[in-house]
Amino acid sequence: MIKLQSISLQRGVQPLLKRANLTIYPQQKLGLIGANGSGKTSLFKLLLGELHEDSGSCDIPKHWSLAHMAQEIFESQVQAVDYVIDGDAELRQLEREIESASGETLAKLYERMDQVDGYTSVARAQKLLAGLGFKDSDGERIVAEFSGGWRIRLNLARALMCRSDLLLLDEPTNHLDLDACIWLEGWLKSYTGTLVVISHDRDFLDHIVEGIVHLDQGQLKSYSGNYSSFELQRAERLAQQLQAFEKQQHRVTEIENFVRRFRAKASKAKQAQSRLKELERMELIAPAHVDSPFTFRFPEPSKIPQTLLTLNDVSIGYAEPIIQAVQLTLLSGSRIGLLGHNGAGKSTLVKSLAGRCELLAGEMIVSADLRIGYYAQHQLETLDFSASAALHLQRLSPAATQQDIRNFLGSFGFQGDRAFECIEHFSGGEKARLALAMIAWQKPNLLLLDEPTNHLDLEVRHALTIALQAYEGALVLVSHDRHLLNNTVDSFLLVAEGQACAFDGDLSDYERMLSQRSSDGAVSTKKATNSTKKTLRQSAAARREKLKPMRIEVNKLEKRMQALQQELNTIETSLLDLGLYDDANKDKLRQHLLTQSSLKSRLEQIEEEWLVKSEALENA
Numbered sequence: 001m002i003k004l005q006s007i008s009l010q011r012g013v014q015p016l017l018k019r020a021n022l023t024i025y026p027q028q029k030l031g032l033i034g035a036n037g038s039g040k041t042s043l044f045k046l047l048l049g050e051l052h053e054d055s056g057s058c059d060i061p062k063h064w065s066l067a068h069m070a071q072e073i074f075e076s077q078v079q080a081v082d083y084v085i086d087g088d089a090e091l092r093q094l095e096r097e098i099e100s101a102s103g104e105t106l107a108k109l110y111e112r113m114d115q116v117d118g119y120t121s122v123a124r125a126q127k128l129l130a131g132l133g134f135k136d137s138d139g140e141r142i143v144a145e146f147s148g149g150w151r152i153r154l155n156l157a158r159a160l161m162c163r164s165d166l167l168l169l170d171e172p173t174n175h176l177d178l179d180a181c182i183w184l185e186g187w188l189k190s191y192t193g194t195l196v197v198i199s200h201d202r203d204f205l206d207h208i209v210e211g212i213v214h215l216d217q218g219q220l221k222s223y224s225g226n227y228s229s230f231e232l233q234r235a236e237r238l239a240q241q242l243q244a245f246e247k248q249q250h251r252v253t254e255i256e257n258f259v260r261r262f263r264a265k266a267s268k269a270k271q272a273q274s275r276l277k278e279l280e281r282m283e284l285i286a287p288a289h290v291d292s293p294f295t296f297r298f299p300e301p302s303k304i305p306q307t308l309l310t311l312n313d314v315s316i317g318y319a320e321p322i323i324q325a326v327q328l329t330l331l332s333g334s335r336i337g338l339l340g341h342n343g344a345g346k347s348t349l350v351k352s353l354a355g356r357c358e359l360l361a362g363e364m365i366v367s368a369d370l371r372i373g374y375y376a377q378h379q380l381e382t383l384d385f386s387a388s389a390a391l392h393l394q395r396l397s398p399a400a401t402q403q404d405i406r407n408f409l410g411s412f413g414f415q416g417d418r419a420f421e422c423i424e425h426f427s428g429g430e431k432a433r434l435a436l437a438m439i440a441w442q443k444p445n446l447l448l449l450d451e452p453t454n455h456l457d458l459e460v461r462h463a464l465t466i467a468l469q470a471y472e473g474a475l476v477l478v479s480h481d482r483h484l485l486n487n488t489v490d491s492f493l494l495v496a497e498g499q500a501c502a503f504d505g506d507l508s509d510y511e512r513m514l515s516q517r518s519s520d521g522a523v524s525t526k527k528a529t530n531s532t533k534k535t536l537r538q539s540a541a542a543r544r545e546k547l548k549p550m551r552i553e554v555n556k557l558e559k560r561m562q563a564l565q566q567e568l569n570t571i572e573t574s575l576l577d578l579g580l581y582d583d584a585n586k587d588k589l590r591q592h593l594l595t596q597s598s599l600k601s602r603l604e605q606i607e608e609e610w611l612v613k614s615e616a617l618e619n620a
Contacts, residue, residue, distance in 0.1 A: 007056035018218035029195040031205040034215030067164035081139035084125040087158035128157040131183040149175040169197040177342040203482040296411040301445035305367040314362030334474040340495035373444030412437040428455035445473040557610040
C-alpha cells in the first residue's frame with residue numbers, strides 16, 4: 001500500500017500540504033478532488049518522484065510499476081501506434097534484448113514476450129486508439145501531425161498501454177467527447193491495479209471510484225463511496241456548522257422555489273420526474289457547497305420570442321457538407337443536448353447556429369429579437385490576455401458602472417481587486433469563468449454551449465448546472481459531462497452519418513447504443529449505428545404502446561395542474577389590488593382567499609398524484 005505520513009509540501013510561498021496523511025490500499029480506485037490550485041497535480045508529482053516532500057514521508061512499494069498520463073505535448077516524429085506501444089517500457093526493453101540475444105537467453109526472452117502479451121501489442125494499441133476516438137488510419141500518422149488535444153489523447157492511450165500497479169490520471173476526460181468518456185469508463189472498471197484519478201466530471205467519478213480524497217486547506221480527507229456519496233457526507237458535516245446555516249437555508253429556499261416552478265411547467269413526464277428527483281437531492285447536498293464562492297446566474301433575457309430560429313433543409317460543413325438536410329426549430333423552451341462521436345459535426349452545427357459558419361445549402365430563419373450567447377470549444381483564445389476581467393465587460397457595455405461590473409464579476413468568483421487584474425496569468429479555469437461571465441452579461445435568449453466545462457472544477461460545474469437550470473431562455477449543449485446534460489436538457493439530437501435527427505431515448509439508451517455498436521465488431525460503423533437505431537426505435541415503439549394508458553393519465557394530470565396554476569395565478573394577481581382590502585369589499589376578499597386556499601389544496605393533491613404516477617411510468 002501507499003502511505004503518506006505528516007506530509008508537508010510547498011510550492012514557492014504557497015503551502016499545499018500541511019502535515020497531511022493518506023493511505024491508499026492495493027486495487028483501490030480513488031478520486032482526488034479539490035479546488036483548482038489546491039495541489040492535486042503536485043501530489044501526483046510527489047507520488048511519481050518528480051517532487052519531494054518538505055517534511056514527512058511518502059512510502060510506495062518498491063516493486064510497484066507506475067503509469068501516468070502526461071499533460072505535456074510532445075513533438076514526436078514516431079507513428080502514433082508506436083508512440084502508444086512505447087508506454088510499455090518492459091516490452092520495448094525485451095524487443096531490444098531479443099535483437100542481440102541468442103540460444104537459451106533468446107528462448108527465455110521469447111517466453112517472457114509471450115507472458116507480457118508482446119505479440120499482440122500492435123492490436124492492443126490500435127484498440128486503445130479506436131476506443132479514444134482515433135480513426136483506423138491515424139495509427140500510421142506522425143504524432144507531431146496531431147493537434148494538442150489529440151496528442152493528450154495519445155498520452156492517455158500510452159498510459160493505458162503500460163502494465164501498471166498504480167495508474168495516475170490527471171483530468172483524463174478533458175479532451176474527450178462523450179463516446180470516448182464512456183469507453184474509458186468501461187476500460188477503467190476492468191483495470192486491476194490501483195487507480196487515482198483527478199477529475200471534475202462527477203458522473204465519471206460516480207461510475208469509477210469507490211472512495212474520494214478531498215484536498216482542502218492543505219489536508220487530505222478521505223471519504224468512502226463515490227462523488228455523490230462524498231457530497232452527502234460533506235453536506236451533513238457542514239450543515240452542523242452554525243456559520244453556514246444562514247447561507248444554507250437561503251440556497252435550500254432557492255431550490256425549493258425552483259422545484260415548485262418546474263412542477264408547474266413540467267410537460268415531459270420522464271425528464272420532469274428525473275429532474276425533480278435531482279432537484280430534491282440537491283436540497284440534501286446544498287450544504288456541501290455553502291462555502292463555494294460561485295453563485296452566478298444567467299440574467300433573464302429582455303425578450304424571448306416563441307420561435308427563435310429555424311433551419312430548413314440545411315447542409316453545413318466547409319468545402320464539403322458534414323451534415324445534410326437538417327430540419328430544426330428552436331423554440332423559447334427548447335433545451336437540446338447534441339450526441340455523436342467526435343468529428344460527426346456537433347461543433348460545426350453549433351457554429352452554424354451561431355452564424356459563424358456559412359450554410360452550404362438551405363435557409364436559416366431567425367427572429368428579429370434573437371440574442372445568442374455562444375461558447376466555443378476554443379473560447380479562451382478569443383479573450384484579450386492584456387486586459388482585465390472588468391475591462392472585458394466594460395467594452396461590451398461602456399455605460400455600465402464600475403460597481404455593477406464589480407458586483408457581477410464577484411458572483412463568478414472574481415472578488416475585489418481580482419476583477420481589475422490583467423488576465424494574462426489567470427488559470428484556464430478563471431479564463432473559462434470570465435468567458436461565461438461575458439456571455440451571461442449580454443442577457444442572451446439562446447445559449448449555444450460547446451464543451452463549456454473544460455477547465456472548470458467541480459464547484460464551478462455545480463454552479464453552472466444550477467445557473468442553466470434556472471435559465472429562462474433556450475439551450476443547445478455539447479458536453480461530455482453527463483451530469484450537466486442530464487440536469488439541463490430535455491431532449492437529444494443525434495449527429496451521425498451526415499444527419500442530425502431526434503434521438504428517442506436518454507443517455508442510458510445512448511450508452512447502450514454505443515455498447516451494441518462496439519460489440520458488433522466487424523460490422524461497419526454505419527450498419528451498426530443504423531441497426532442499433534432501428535432496434536431502439538422498435539423497442540421504444542413497443543414500450544410507448546404498452547405505457548400509453550399510463551402516459552395519457554399523466555398528461556391529463558399535467559393539464560389539470562396547468563389549468564389550476566393559471567386559476568391560482570389569476571386569483572393571486574387580483575389579491576394585489578389594494579382596493580380589494582377596503583371595508584366595502586370584505587366579502588369579496590374573503591371569497592378570493594377561500595378560492596386561493598382551495599386552489600392551492602387541489603393543486604397540491606394533484607401534484608402528489610402526478611408525482612406518484614410519473615414515477616410509476618418511469619419505473620415501468
